[in-house]
Amino acid sequence: MSDAKRFLYVNRKAPYGTIYALESLEVVLIGAAFEQDVSLAFLDDGVFELVKDQNTEELGVKNFSPTYKALGDYDVNKIYVEKESLEARGLTIDDLQHLTYEDEDDDWAEKDSIRVVTAAELAEIMEAQDIVLSF
Amino acid sequence: MSDAKRFLYVNRKAPYGTIYALESLEVVLIGAAFEQDVSLAFLDDGVFELVKDQNTEELGVKNFSPTYKALGDYDVNKIYVEKESLEARGLTIDDLQHLTYEDEDDDWAEKDSIRVVTAAELAEIMEAQDIVLSF
Amino acid sequence: MLHIVNKSPFERNSLDSCLQHAVKGSAVLLIEDGIYGAMKGTQKSGTVEAAAKDLKFFALSADLKARGIDQDRLIDGVEVVDYNGFVDLVAEYDKSQSWL
C-alpha cells in the first residue's frame, strides 16, 4: 500500500433529488478494486444519503441505500460523517444506517465504519488526501 | 387583449453559469408573438442577468445580454427588478442596462422598462398572474 | 397560488425566496429535496414554523419515504399528500409557481 494514493470521496448532496449520490457510490465500488487508500466524507446534505429506512416504492426509482452496507466488504471502512452537518439537520448517528466492517488486523472483529467528526477534523482529513473527488 | 393571459417570466439565476437565463429569454421572444400580457421579474441572482458591460470574449461563449435591449421592440416593457435582491448584491439600478420602450399611448415617448419593486410588491405582482414560468 | 419548492433549504435559497414572496393564504408544496424543509428540529425549521401562520404547507409522501423521513419528524401542521393530492392542489389553486 506504500504506493497507494489517498482518495477521498466527498458527498455533499441529498439522495434522489439528483443522481450524484448514486453515481458517486458507483465510483467508490469500482475504485475499491484499485487498492488505494479510500475514505468517504458525508457533509452538508450528503449526510441525508445515509439516513436509514429509505423506501422508494412510491417514488418509483431504485433504492440504492442498501449498497452502503456493502462498503465494508469492499474494504471501504473509513466513513467520515460531519457532526455540524448532522446537528443542523436535526439528525443524530442513530438516524443513520449502521455500517460495519470486519477488521482483519483484529481477528475479523466487527467494527463501526462511520466516524463522526467535527468540521475542523474533516478539514484536516481533506488536507491529508492526494485526490479529492466531489459529488 | 381581453382574452390575453397574464404571463410572468421569473428569472432567479445568474447568467452564463447555467443556460437558464439565455433559454428563458428565448421563450420570452417567441412568446411575444402571442399577444399575451407579458411581464418579467428579476430577483435573487436573476438581477445579475441585467448587469451592463458583459464581455464574454475570454470565456468563449455567446454574449446574449444585448438581446435584453430588444425587449422593448417586442412590446415587452414590464420588467420588474427586486430592490432587496439588488441591495443584497451591492448593486444599484445604475449597474444595470438601461432598458426602454416607446409608448404608443403617449406619442411614442421613450420610457423606462425597468421598475424597481420591493419583495412585497413583487409578491403581489406574482399573485396577479395567470401563468408563472420560472427559470 | 400554489408554490412548489423542490430544493433543500440547507443547500439553496429557494425556500427562503419563496417564503418572502408568498402572500397570505397561499400554499407551499415541498417536493423532492424540498421535503427537508418540512422537518422539525433543524436549523431551518424556524423559518417554516413562522411562515405557517399565514401559509399552508404540504409535503409529498413519495419524497419523504424515499429519504427515510418519517411523518412524525415533520413540523406540526405540515400536511402529507401523495401524487393524487399533488394533482388536487394544482387544481384547487388558480396557478402554480415552481421555485427552481
Place this chain on the structure above:
Amino acid sequence: MLHIVNKSPFERNSLDSCLQHAVKGSAVLLIEDGIYGAMKGTQKSGTVEAAAKDLKFFALSADLKARGIDQDRLIDGVEVVDYNGFVDLVAEYDKSQSWL
C-alpha cells in the same frame, strides 16, 4: 490545497462550506457563478473578508468579464487570474477540491 468554488454564495451553501473546511494557507479560486463571492459591498462580502486573513483568494477573469463585474468591485486582496493562472494554481498546490 486549492479549493475551487463555482456557485453563487447567494444561491448555494458551497462557498460557506468551503470556507468552513479550508485550512490556513489554502487557496480559494472563485470561478463561474462563484465569482460573485469576490464582490465587495454585498451581503456575503464579510464572510470572504474574514476568511482572507488565513486564505488566499483568486477570481477567474473570464468569468468576471462575462458577468460585467469590474475588477474595482472586488474585495481587497482578491487576485484576478486568467486560465493560465488557473493552470498555474492547480500546479502550485498539491491537490484541488471542487465544491460542487
Place this chain on the structure above:
Amino acid sequence: MKFSVLVSEGPYTHEAADTAYNFTKAALDKGHEIFRVFFYHDGVNNGTRLASPPQDDRNITARWTALAKEHDLDLVLCVAAAQRRGIADADEAKRNGKDADNIAEGFRISGLGQLIEAGIEADRLVTFGD
C-alpha cells in the same frame, strides 16, 4: 381540468423528470386532461431512444412512450433545445446534415410556441426543473 406540464431537466440526473412523470400519470388516472407535456432545456434528453438504463431501475423514456400510447399524449421536445443537445428526429437530422437520429417513439419535435400555447390553452401549467 386541463393541465400542461413543462419538464426542464434530463432523465436520471434530476428528480424533476420523475416527478413530472408521476404527476402526469396521477392527473390522467384522476381523469384530468393533459393538453401537452413540453420538454425544454435538458428536458429534451428525456426523448432519446438510445438510452439503456440498468435493468433493475426504471426506464424513463420508455415510461413516457408507454403513457403517450395509452393516453394519446402530446410529448413535445423544443427544437432549439434539442438542436443544442443532440436530440433529432429524421427530418431534423436531414436538415442539419446528421447521419443518424435518436428520438424515441411517442415524442415529436416542435417550436417554443408550443410551450406558450400550452400555457394559453390549459387551465394550469406546472413546471418541473432543477
Place this chain on the structure above:
Amino acid sequence: MKFSVLVSEGPYTHEAADTAYNFTKAALDKGHEIFRVFFYHDGVNNGTRLASPPQDDRNITARWTALAKEHDLDLVLCVAAAQRRGIADADEAKRNGKDADNIAEGFRISGLGQLIEAGIEADRLVTFGD
C-alpha cells in the same frame, strides 16, 4: 506536469463544460500533459455528434474533437453514465440492441476504472461540475 480532468455536466446547460475545455486548452498551451479527460454524469452528453448549436455560438463537442486531434487527447465517456443517458458508439449500440449510435469523433467509451486510473496516474485531477 501531468493533469487529468473530470467533466461532470453536459454541454451548454452548465458552464462546467466550457470551463473544463478552457482549462484543458490552457494547460496544453502551457506545455502540460493531459493524461485523460473523463466525462461522467451528464458530462457524457458532451460526446454526441448529433448536436447542431446556433451558428453564432461555440460548438462544444466540435471543439473537444478538434483539441483531441491536435493533441492526441484521450477523451473517455463513462460507459454506465452513457448507457443511462443515451450516448452510444457502434459497439454499445449493437450490444444494447439499438439501431443507431451518436458518439462524436475523438471520444471513446470505457469503464469507471479509467477515472480512478486518471487519478492515480496524473499529478493532479481537477473536477468541473454543477
